[in-house]
Amino acid sequence: MRKMLPVLLTALLVLSACSAKPSTSTLKVFNWGVYIDDAVIAEFEEKYDAKVVYDNFESNEAMYTKLQGGEKYDVLVPSDYMIERLIDEDKLQKLDFSKIPNYEGIIETLKGLPSDPTNEYSVPYFWGNVGLLYNTETVDLADLEEQGWNILINTKYAGKVFIYDSERDAFMIAYKALGYSANSTVPAQTEAAYQWLRKLNSTMDPAYVTDDVIDNMIEGVKDIAVMYSGDAAYIVTENESMAYFVPREGTNLWVDSMVIPSDAQNPDLAHKWINFMLEKEVALMNTVYVGYTTPVQEVFDEVTGEGGDYEGIEAYIPRTGDEHDETFRYDEDLKRILSDLWTKVKAQ
Amino acid sequence: MKGFANLVRPYMVWIFGGIVIPMLLIVLYAFTKHGNSVMAFQFTLDNFIKFFDPVFVKVLMKSFEVAVVTTLLCILLGYPIAYIIANVNEKIQTLLLLLITMPMWINMLVRTYSWISILSDKGLINGFLVYLNLSPIKMMYTDFAVILGMVYNFLPFMILSIYTALAKMDKAIIHASYDLGANRTQTFLRVVFPLSLSGVISGITLVFLPAVSTFVIPKFLGGGQYMLIGNLIENQFITVGEWNFGSAISMIMAAIIMFSMYMTRRFDRDIEETSKGGGVVW
Numbered sequence: 001m002r003k004m005l006p007v008l009l010t011a012l013l014v015l016s017a018c019s020a021k022p023s024t025s026t027l028k029v030f031n032w033g034v035y036i037d038d039a040v041i042a043e044f045e046e047k048y049d050a051k052v053v054y055d056n057f058e059s060n061e062a063m064y065t066k067l068q069g070g071e072k073y074d075v076l077v078p079s080d081y082m083i084e085r086l087i088d089e090d091k092l093q094k095l096d097f098s099k100i101p102n103y104e105g106i107i108e109t110l111k112g113l114p115s116d117p118t119n120e121y122s123v124p125y126f127w128g129n130v131g132l133l134y135n136t137e138t139v140d141l142a143d144l145e146e147q148g149w150n151i152l153i154n155t156k157y158a159g160k161v162f163i164y165d166s167e168r169d170a171f172m173i174a175y176k177a178l179g180y181s182a183n184s185t186v187p188a189q190t191e192a193a194y195q196w197l198r199k200l201n202s203t204m205d206p207a208y209v210t211d212d213v214i215d216n217m218i219e220g221v222k223d224i225a226v227m228y229s230g231d232a233a234y235i236v237t238e239n240e241s242m243a244y245f246v247p248r249e250g251t252n253l254w255v256d257s258m259v260i261p262s263d264a265q266n267p268d269l270a271h272k273w274i275n276f277m278l279e280k281e282v283a284l285m286n287t288v289y290v291g292y293t294t295p296v297q298e299v300f301d302e303v304t305g306e307g308g309d310y311e312g313i314e315a316y317i318p319r320t321g322d323e324h325d326e327t328f329r330y331d332e333d334l335k336r337i338l339s340d341l342w343t344k345v346k347a348q
Numbered sequence: 349m350k351g352f353a354n355l356v357r358p359y360m361v362w363i364f365g366g367i368v369i370p371m372l373l374i375v376l377y378a379f380t381k382h383g384n385s386v387m388a389f390q391f392t393l394d395n396f397i398k399f400f401d402p403v404f405v406k407v408l409m410k411s412f413e414v415a416v417v418t419t420l421l422c423i424l425l426g427y428p429i430a431y432i433i434a435n436v437n438e439k440i441q442t443l444l445l446l447l448i449t450m451p452m453w454i455n456m457l458v459r460t461y462s463w464i465s466i467l468s469d470k471g472l473i474n475g476f477l478v479y480l481n482l483s484p485i486k487m488m489y490t491d492f493a494v495i496l497g498m499v500y501n502f503l504p505f506m507i508l509s510i511y512t513a514l515a516k517m518d519k520a521i522i523h524a525s526y527d528l529g530a531n532r533t534q535t536f537l538r539v540v541f542p543l544s545l546s547g548v549i550s551g552i553t554l555v556f557l558p559a560v561s562t563f564v565i566p567k568f569l570g571g572g573q574y575m576l577i578g579n580l581i582e583n584q585f586i587t588v589g590e591w592n593f594g595s596a597i598s599m600i601m602a603a604i605i606m607f608s609m610y611m612t613r614r615f616d617r618d619i620e621e622t623s624k625g626g627g628v629v630w
Contacts, residue, residue, distance in 0.1 A: 058586075059586075059587060061586065061587045061588070061589055062586045062587065064589065065585060065586055065589060159486075166587075167587070167588075206571075207488075207489045207571030208571060209571065212464070212568070216468070219468070219470050220470060221468050221469050221470055221488075222469075336588075336590070339587065339588035339589070339590065340588070343575075343580065343583060343584075343588065344401075344403050346575050347403045347404065347406065347407045347575045347580065348403065
């Protein structure tokens with residue numbers, strides 16, 4: 001059935017619109033929203049005399065759904081566990097690293113990630129972790145340090161929290177708050193995490209948000225928000241009463257990487273794109289514009305060094321080497337269970 | 349004439365490709381589950397059984413509640429507005445209609461998003477309240493915000509369809525009513541209102557259907573924990589990737605909507621028959 005759908009959808013596309021013929025110089029990129037400096041795209045187009053079709057997605061799952069619908073892209077930028085899934089399902093092609101000389105400059109700890117242990121399919125684009133952005137004027141740092149993730153069920157802050165609407169992140173927080181692994185598959189632990197989230201939902205009057213949390217926290221609408229480090233790095237430069245905190249119970253350390261799908265129409269240009277993104281000037285423009293942490297060592301050193309854009313901004317430097325921090329692993333069954341439970345938490 | 353009949357063909361292709369095939373796919377998905385490598389899909393009723401979890405039924409009830417409240421508010425607000433528009437002189441009518449439709453030129457997403465900055469805790473209204481030394485009111489992420497957003501978005505449909513019914517009404521009938529000694533209230537209640545009911549009913553359809561299935565408005569103004577049936581379906585397709593369950597919910601939804609449409613139609617026909625027969629509705 002799943003295989004039939006792409007065919008039907010394509011047929012529909014042909015019926016409904018004049019389907020654009022893929023010219024050799026068109027590159028289709030599928031990336032997260034607000035994740036690139038548009039000037040970079042224009043520069044690439046000029047340098048390689050190509051046309052870039054650039055689409056956004058909101059979550060790894062939404063990206064996957066669109067691919068399932070038969071949409072073809074040349075470059076994708078999913079997170080680690082989704083890359084693991086795509087490799088597992090044979091949907092990615094091996095990269096030709098001779099065409100990506102800039103790979104040399106990638107931060108060493110970001111090579112050989114659990115999602116792609118042999119470094120064959122993916123090249124890091126941005127990386128970071130998940131933490132809490134809080135208003136230093138209204139939230140007591142002592143509470144955060146003492147309670148960690150459990151501050152999210154402290155009714156002292158009821159009605160003042162934003163929760164990121166992603167089942168994987170929500171359950172990561174619950175697991176960590178209870179002292180479990182973020183990839184736990186023990187039913188009793190999942191049940192406990194579910195109850196923890198239900199408690200959060202019923203006692204804290206939380207608002208579940210996605211990217212709209214950025215504008216809201218710059219305005220200071222609420223006091224605590226679950227947030228990706230890169231968004232936090234951007235917000236603390238816009239609103240100085242905000243600060244970023246990563247609970248010591250551990251968090252999710254993630255890496256979003258560039259990959260080329262096996263059905264890419266223009267893999268050659270896709271390699272050029274990947275290499276281009278790692279060029280020093282380009283990576284610098286991107287990281288300064290977006291706020292997420294660059295995987296390029298040289299650029300990382302420059303922006304965090306003296307006089308750099310992110311000098312002294314903790315959120316920009318994801319914690320590494322902490323034994324409590326984990327990357328997500330792909331697990332089809334766990335994903336289905338968590339999705340169901342998350343729907344129930346929110347629909348309660 | 350025969351030559352013209354052929355012109356319907358592209359339309360048939362369109363209907364078939366754009367409506368029939370997707371509908372069949374939804375039905376197929378709703379009654380199947382993830383297959384194994386040997387069989388592509390397996391027949392099952394599990395998706396429907398799964399829906400009758402109290403949590404999901406509550407979501408359905410809540411969606412209907414919100415849609416009914418929205419529709420009632422749209423009638424209460426829309427009828428007087430349509431009545432006023434239909435009774436001013438024609439130049440002003442055109443202008444007023446333009447004003448009603450103008451917001452619809454802007455994308456609904458943008459308009460809904462802008463309500464956030466009006467309603468939020470540090471938004472326009474609360475900023476003004478604070479300026480006046482009053483205490484701010486929490487409006488975002490409440491029933492109030494969601495229903496406001498819905499009424500705001502769907503009110504024009506109600507106004508326009510009631511207006512159409514009122515405007516096409518034969519003025520001679522109203523004059524006849526006055527001639528026969530009815531006063532303004534009696535004329536309105538016994539002549540104008542019954543004759544405009546067809547407009548009200550098509551307005552109800554135009555407002556209720558999108559209101560019961562929308563997911564954008566509750567997502568932005570309700571803050572996610574405000575889950576309606578539209579959000580549940582979107583969630584199953586986009587985030588969870590459970591197309592089968594999503595399709596089953598869509599089918600349940602479609603069945604309920606078709607039933608309510610059928611009831612409205614019948615009601616509409618009854619009214620028309622009564623008014624044609626010269627009887628009094630009340």
